[in-house]
Every structure is written in structure tokens, then in C-alpha cells.
Amino acid sequence: MQNIVVDNCNTGLTIVGGAGGPMSTGQGIGSLHLTDLRFHYVKVAVSTSVMSDNSTALLLSNSGFYNVDTIVQDTFKSQVLLRGGKGTVNVDTWGFGRVTSANGTTAFHNGANLDSPVRNDSLVTGGRRQFFTRRRPKYDDLGFSQILDAKAYGAKGDGKTDDTAVLKHLFSAAANMSAIVYVPFGVYIITDTVEIPVGSRVIGQAWPQIMATGTKFADPLKPRVAVRVGLPGQVGVVEIQNMMMTVKGATAGAIMMEWNVHESGQGSAGLWDTHFRVGGAAGTDLTVKDCPKLSGKVNPNCVAASLMLHLTTDSSGYFENVWMWTADHDFDTADQTQVDIYVGRGMLIESKGPTWLWGTSVEHCVLYQYQLSGAQNVVMGLIQTETPYFQSFPEAPAPFKPGAFLNDPEFHNCTKTSKSCAMAWALRIIDSSAVHVLSAGLYSFFNRYDQTCLNSGRHDCQDKIFYTEQSYDVWVQNLVTLGSIQMVSPLNGVPTLGKPNRNGFASSILAWLGGSKNITGQRNFAGYRIHTENALDIDRFPEACQNALTALVRCDNHTEEWTLPSYHGILPRDVDIESVCDEGCARSISDWRSAVDTYCGNATWHNGAAAGVLGSFVSQGINETCQTDKKTGKYCNDIIYNFTLSESIDKMPTNELCSDCYVGRLKMMQASPFSYYNRDLFYEDALKKAVKRCSLSNVPTTPKDSPFPFEPSEPRFCLSGVTYTTKAGDTCDSLALKYSVSSAAIFIGNPDILDCADMVEGVSICMPLQCKTYKLQEKDTCMSVAYFAGIQQDDIRLLNPWIHELCGNLQSATIVLGRVICTTPPGGEYDREVNTTNSDPAYSEYADKAIPPPSGATLATNTTKACGRWYKVEKGDDCARVLVQYHISLPLFIQSNPSVSEGSCTTDLVPGRTYCVGPTKEVLTQTLKPIPPYTRFGCFAREADTTNRSVLTLADAQHVKPMSIVACQSFCLQRGWDVWGIQNGDSCFCDNQLRMDSQIIDDSKCNMHCNGNTTNVCGGKDAIEVFGDQDMLRIQYESLGCYSWSKQAIRGTTGGDTIESPDEMSVDACASLCTVTKKSDFFAVWEGKLCTCGREMTPGAKTTSMEECNVACSGQLGDNCGGKGVAEIFTTKNKNVIAS
Known part of the structure; x- marks a missing residue:
């Protein structure tokens, strides 16, 4: 009983014969739940009797009593069980009866307070937080123009005519008009899915039937919805009342109703006084004549539905007085003869809520009556179930096969000899939460139509009836079961047995708290989904x-x-x-x-x-x-x-x-x-x-065919157009040297090669594009390779992308990828049987000869004239389109057009200016002219708010002619400084490190050619082109201390701000990497091998003792690189030192 108000009387409620005594018939009321009640000015609110520990299980919850003398009184003993008082006395949860605790033990509570659930806001209404209820709409204020009569609209409802098309149009039109559909008494045949759209209001006269039939509903392996209410994800109003959903004949694949709509306001999507009936009536072809009981086999024509009602994931709903019945007898015969009719599942609830079930019943489905799978915020107020009378013949899940719907039960634990195991579940709660079961009667009256299991007093018609798995916040109050050995059966948990809780004819408990504050039915594994x-x-x-x-x-x-x-x-x-x-x-x-x-x-x-x-x-x-x-x-x-x-x-x-x-x-x-x-x-x-x-016989050895069917396809595309079939003794290195290609490109481009050092004979491989090559020696570094190849150190990584930023894997990666690398961009025509690294392949991105720019063209700044193809940039052009259109690589485009830089190529393009998109090879020789080994680190300038304008300060030679990179290098090395830079095309500066407050700037700022070698760029105005004779640029920095690294203490770079180097990490290496590559003001070293770059300190960063930064650097003896869970943070800017 719920939401009842009692005013001004002596006794509010009397439980007659609760445990014997006056007026008792020997069968007491087994269980009574009173919730959301209000009593005002009453002497005795509830009158009952308590004679034993299994008398009426009485529960009061969320109820208030105003000026009530006695709330509960045992009239047989004249004993007050729960006192009232002046003013308001609120009762959260109180009762007497047997209670199963979280650990599975059951004990009698003789009038005691119990744990109370926290009701979700979506489920309640009013200041008293009572569970929401809504009576069915009356529509008594509407005019006739707002009502559409189904038969007047053209539907026949004669049980013979196919009304599918008419009903589809009717429901759609009514929803668009916000009109009510009135369905007169009759049987409306549908042969395909009928949709009731959001916005619909439907009212029937004396339960008119929507009867699904036909071949589209016949296949149990392809379930099909008969009536679909709303579409998945839709929100709004749907009100349906006084209707009946039925089927006719062999409709094993029918889903009688799919409920998708989610309420737009509390209770706006609801179903009142609407029932689901399968068979047992004239005109259904599922009568005693068609489906007699105990035939000894399953008649496929009597397999009548896959699922009665499905509440989908995004739905919510209010359901009141809904009876879902698979016929156990033919009620259109005088003797009500029993029948065998099969429906797979009753009500499947996947709704996240809010969902209310008030006064609902599901009976005689094969797998389960109610199942909550991933459901939330569900109220089940007074539910009732019955197990199919024919079970366990056939044994569940027969005649259905599990798996068509979420979490179908499998019945694996049943032995072949058991007759009481493979039987339908009354209620299953799986992966669900915030579930309130307020009074449940779960009944099993028969076993194969035999009632000996009850009449004998054993009550063992079936083993289990109520199942829970991986669910929590589940509150079961006033549970009554009949004919089941176990009342509740949690997965891997302690079952609650029926026999110790017998209360007259049935078994009852006041509350089952196994899942109220703990996970009930905890799985061994959380599990995963192979597909989502x-x-x-x-x-x-x-x-x-x-x-x-x-x-x-x-x-x-x-x-x-x-x-x-x-x-x-x-x-x-x-x-x-x-x-x-x-x-x-x-x-x-x-x-x-x-x-x-x-x-x-x-x-x-x-x-x-x-x-x-x-x-x-x-x-x-x-x-x-x-x-x-x-x-x-x-x-x-x-x-x-x-x-x-x-x-x-x-x-x-x-x-x-x-x-x-x-x-x-x-x-x-x-x-x-x-x-x-x-x-x-x-x-x-x-x-x-x-x-x-081993002398084995009859053992097949031929492999099975691949599960991925072979599909004839075009030959694998080979960009170079050259393929090679491997021979004994081939290696990636030997082929790379023979064909002037990169060994890594051979390995990466041919997945059939499993080992570069030991190729399988007879494998067809595609040769990559040719390039000038260099075979790494054991002690080579990126610096030495750059020297011998006559290229910049950065170009080595651009041409061989597998090399890490610090070049730390140059040697270690050769175990897998081989030792032959590219020193020029791959591409061009193929030159067969090249066996020297001195070959100079033709590159398609180069022009054969130079031609003058177009007449009237204005060249971009410093664009080469050694060019055979030109392009005038138009407004809206971007670099990517130009490069693709003219088949030129970005590095070569930049070499040919120095006004364009890598990081801002598109923005550097000036509309109306002409650019070289097909240089001759002269550009390559000019740009990559071999010079003594050095590394270019970029274009640098002092921060604007500092007074010193130079980033290198120990020596200088200003305004010198002729000036070149080599001249400046010689000048500085002779004085013992290994870092040098050139500014304004004529000034040389020397140092052993880049000074504090220096910042890397765009390469376009270093745009002045050396006055002694115009092929060299020698800085710019107030911008210094910085070089060094080592792989790494040493940076001047200051330590800010040791910081906790539970949350990164610096932040703000992009493109990956943490670099790991198990063998090469040092403070200097991290400083160089973060300053040159990441353009960051801060850097941190931690755990000996990790470097993190940042542009600012993280607010709230916490310092710790320097003693905790005690892990040695992986690439620098004698220095530490942070510690476990802590990092030493450095800065290259004086302002940050002052601020700290």
C-alpha cells in the first residue's frame, strides 16, 4: 500500500488474523508493506498480532504520523510495538519479520528500525519524497475535434483485415496534431512494425487488441518489433491506456512492444491498464486445439513470441496495472483446459530511469519474467510472477536459444538428471543499481504440471527463482516466494533459502539487504566486450x-x-x-x-x-x-x-x-x-x-584455410616499380647497398620480412625509392654521419624518421632495421644494380634545366633562380596543395625558397609572389655543400625585456669581411670556444653555451647571407644563427629545486612534452632538447631517464627536499636527474629565477 492518507479515526488499518487469533482462518497475511503513508489524529494507526517469528511481515517506510497515539499495536497481546506521540513522528523504515543481512544470514526482527534507501530525486515527488505516482489521464477537457477514432479513420478491427498501414498513418497523424487516438473494441491485425510516435495519446475501449501475425514475426533468430513506442533517444510525451497487445499463430520472433521514449517531464511517458496476452483465446491460433499440454514435444506453431516488453537503454516509463500473460489455459473453453504456449522473455528493462512499475505481473515466460540489465532508478511496486507450468519439459532455455538479448540466462549449472533446475527465473537483476523492489510475489506452482512439489510440503518445484549479479543499491522489501528451494540466489553469494522462512503457505522475508550497500552477485571478472x-x-x-x-x-x-x-x-x-x-x-x-x-x-x-x-x-x-x-x-x-x-x-x-x-x-x-x-x-x-x-598415424598436417577469405585483388602497389625475390644469404643491409636504398625502408615497407639479418628465401619484396646511402659504423654518431655525408645533423632525422630526437637509438635500432641509411631524399628513376653509395639518382622533383621566371613575375625573397618550374601564389593557397600539385618535398621547397620556413609555410606564402617549385640540382649542391662538421641549432635572439642583445658573449669579431660560417667557426675554435654564431651577415660571436634569456625565433628572422659566402645564411638584424661542434647545444640554466611529480609541476608545450631516453639522458641534453626543439622556458628531469619541457610552472606545484632528487642520470655520470616521483626543475630565464 502506497501514498495513503488516513484522517480522524480510531484505527487506521487492521491486519485480520495476522498470526492466528480472532478472525484467523489459519492462513495469515504473509507480508504487508506500507510506504509513503500519512496518518492524522488517529488512535491506532496499524493493528495486528505477532504470535511467532514468521507471522505477518510488516514494514513501514517513509511514513509520517501526526497526533497518532500508537503507530503499531499487537492487539492479541495488547502490546504497543511502535509508539506515536504529539506532533509529527516520522518513520524511515521499521518493521517486524525475518531480515536477510548483507552477509546472507537471516534473523527475526521483532519491531526494529532497518536501513533505509536513499531515493533518487528522479523517482520521488513532494517534500515528503514519496515515490511518484500518476493516475491515468482522463482527457475530460477535450473537444471532439481533438479525438481521432481508429475505425472512423479506416481501420477495420475485425481480426481479419490487415490494419498495419492504417494504424501507422493514424498514429503519425495524431501525434503531429496532438490529438488523441481512440481505439474502439476490436482486434486490429498488424503484419509489420507499427510505430507510436512521441507525442501520442492512445486510449482503448475495453482493451482492443493490436494483434501481430505473419511471416515477418515468425523467425526466432531474427526478432522483430510489433509495436515500437518512440525511437531510440527521443524525449517527450506518450500516454497509452486500456489497450491489449497480442499475437496470432506462430510468431516466435515477435517483440510485442519496444519502449524507447524518455519522459520530458516526470511521468510524461506512461502505460496504464494495458495488458499483453499470448494465446488462450479464440482467434489466436494458440488454443487448446492448437497447443494441447503434455504432447511430448514442442509444437513450433505454439512458439509465440521472443519478448513481451523491452525498455531500452535511453528510455524511461511509468507503468501502472500492466498484466503480461502467456496463456497456461484456454479461457474460451468451459473447462479452462491447460495449454503449452512458449514465450521467451517477459519484461527486459535496460532503462537508466526513472522507471516505475506499479501493480505489474509477468507470467509463464520460458527464460525469465522480469530482467533488469544495466538498469538504474527503477521502482517495482508490487510485482507478481508465475513459472511456466510445463517446465521443466522442455528444459529452459528451450525452445529458445539464448543470446538474442542482453544477458540471456544459460542454465549451465543444471545437471541432466535435475527436473527442478532448468526453469524460468522470476526476477534477474544484473549490472543494475538504485533498484527498489517494494513487495514481490514470485510463485512456482507446478513441475511438469505436477503439484506434488507443493502438496508434499517440500516446496521444491524449482531450485532458484530470483537471481542477482554485479549490482548494488538494490533494496528488496517484503519478498514472498512459493515453490522454490532458494528465495534469492546471488552469483557467488550465500542464497536465502525458502524453508527456514516459511510463513504459512509461502515463504516470506521482510527485507533482503544483500545488495543494499554492497555489490550483490559479484563476478569473478568484471568482463569485457569484444565489440562495442x-x-x-x-x-x-x-x-x-x-x-x-x-x-x-x-x-x-x-x-x-x-x-x-x-x-x-x-x-x-x-x-x-x-x-x-x-x-x-x-x-x-x-x-x-x-x-x-x-x-x-x-x-x-x-x-x-x-x-x-x-x-x-x-x-x-x-x-x-x-x-x-x-x-x-x-x-x-x-x-x-x-x-x-x-x-x-x-x-x-x-x-x-x-x-x-x-x-x-x-x-x-x-x-x-x-x-x-x-x-x-x-x-x-x-x-x-x-x-x-613419433610414429603417429592419421594425423593431418595441412593448415586450415584462413578465417579471412582470400579475395583476388590487384597486385600490391610498389612505388618504385621494382620488386625483388629474396635469395639465400640476403640481408636488408646487403640489398640496401646493392640497390642504393635504406635498409630500414626495406624492412618497414615489406611486412613479410621478419628478420633483417636472416631473410626467408623466395619472398617477393618491393624495393623502396633510391637515395644516396651511408653505412653506419659501430662508433658513428649523428654528428659524425653529418660530417661524412656533408649534410646538417637535423637532416639525418628528417631522411630517416626512425632516429630519435637525441639520436640515442642510432646504433641500437640497427639490430632490427639494419645499418644503411639515406643521406638524400628518396625518389627518382630507378637505377638497377647500383652498388656504390656515390650514385646520384635522378629526382623527379628536380627540373632538368633552369628557365627564366615568367614575364613580369616578382620572385619571393631570396628564391633561387636555378629553377625549371615556377608558380605564382594566389590568395587562399596553402603549402600542402602546392607541394602535392608540383610533386616537391617540403625541405626542397624551403631550400629553393628561403623566405618560407617549415613551421609556418602556408602563412609565409605571399600572394602575387612567384616561387620555385622545380629547382635544378644546383640548389642541392649549393645547400648541401660539404663543410667541416658542425650542428646548426637555429636562429636566436635575446628576450626583449633584457638589456644584453647577444646570446653568445665570451668573444666576438664584428663587422668583418669576408664573413662565413667556416670563418666564424675557425675564429671561435682557435680561442677555445665550441659554440659560435653569426649576426647581420658580418659579425661572429663565440661562447661555450647559449646564455640565459636567449630564445629561439623563427628562421625567417635569420635572412642575411654571409658577405664572404652568399650560399651561407649568417643570421639577421639582431638575430644570431647559432652553431656548435657537438651534437648538443649547451644551455645556461638555473635550478629551481626538487618538486613533487604526482602532478606535473610544469606545463604548456605541444607535440609531446616528455621524452624518455634510458641511455642518453642528462641535464644538459634535456636543456638542449627543450630549448631548441620545444622552445620552452622550463625543463625537468626525473627518474634518471625522463625529460619534460614546459612553458610555465603549474599552479600549486609543491617543492620537496633536494635529497629526494637522488637518481643518477642515465647518460651523465656524477649528476642526478630527479628521483622517483620527484623532478628537479630548471629554467633558462632569469625572470623565473627571481620569481622563485
């Missing part, structure tokens, strides 16, 4: 197939990585093999595959692979990983891991080769298209040799 609802291309599949594909796999998360073919050997140390090989995991992935096979059929992904291909890879991984030795029971991976180390299969000891584990693994892999067997000839060769040496 938003997965690319998943919409190509039918909805039931999508549900199967996105089902939760209850496995160790490590197995989620196994969606690609691989060999599954020993697991990482942090992965527990017992967890991976959990029995439930293998069963879960098997269920996933079975559901996908069932509901996806032959459907494929865009690449032709079967729908379940990724899950099959996971399953194969579990099978291989969890393989055990038949004799010892040990995991085979552990046994194989300890085999004798052998150079080849031929040298492998026979007892190991022929062992159960090794041969079993090879046979397992050969038998599956989802193993690595069909991807690596090694395993086929190993099995063939095992067959021979």
Missing part, C-alpha cells in the same frame, strides 16, 4: 546479431588482447594462469561464440570474415594457454618452457617432441583456422617431423 555498440561496421548485422556480438565476456581482461592470431605460450608474470583458465571464462566465451553463430548465421564483416571471428581467436588463445598434460595435470606451457634449448626441431629430444603437450599443442593448432599454424610454416614443419619421428 559503436564498433565500425556493426550496423551491417541484424539487431539480434549485434546483441550477441556486444555481449559481455566474463573472462580475465588479459584475454581481451587475443583477438588476433598469435602463438600462446607462457603468460607474463603479472597474469595469473588460474584466472585466465577459470572454468567460467571458457564457458563464457563458448556461450558468446554459440550466440553469435546462432543469431548472426552466415553474416560477415566487410572483409568477408565471419561475424564471430575475433571471439574465435580469443577462444583459441584460451584453449592453447589452458592446455594441460594428461598425466600430471600441469599446464603444458610450463612444461614446454622447460624443454631442452634446441637449435631446430631436428635436434629436439624425441621424448620432448613426442610428448603429449607438444604434439597435442601442434595438433590443436592445426585443427583450428584461428591459430598461428596457418601463418608460420614452422609449426607445420614441426608437426610433420613429429608425425615421422
